[in-house]
Amino acid sequence: MGWKAAEKLIRHWKILRGDNVMVIRGKDKGETGLIKRVIRSQNRVIVEGNNLVKKHIKQGEGHAGGIFSIEAPLHVSNVQVVDPVTGKPCKVGYKYLEDGTKVRFARGMNASGAVIPRPEILKERRKPRPTLPGPKDTPIELVLEKTYDEKAGIGMPDL
16 A cells, blocks of 8 residues: 555545545445545545554564554545534535635535534644744844834944
8 A cells, every 4th residue: 555646636625634424435335434634645535443454564663563453545535524414425515604704514415505514623733833932943032122223223224
């Protein structure tokens, strides 16, 4: 299972990390799960608990070897978002509410037209912002130092 780039990348993704989706094709057809990871370079998603494959891992320092079951990526065309009202797979559309906010809604033949909420997991960052200054950060005293004043002539170039 090597890495392979997709021939034609999807530009506007309607499936997000944390969405509840149903597998519509493949060996796990009809099963639902949450999206753990979106791999945009391959047009694939990893669904929690679905598309399990056996992986042989060699023993090394700090970890045991053996045969493990891991989730393999599925192509994004093989999953659909679950309608929050009916519980059936549906397409995703975008619309603007009266107050001007852009929301996703369930569309299609068996869809209810209900608003699909944005997953809570997207509100937290995967890599937290650093709170302490690092070795390459400029000290705040130097940032706030005034180095140019037009009226006083400070920092003016000599022409």
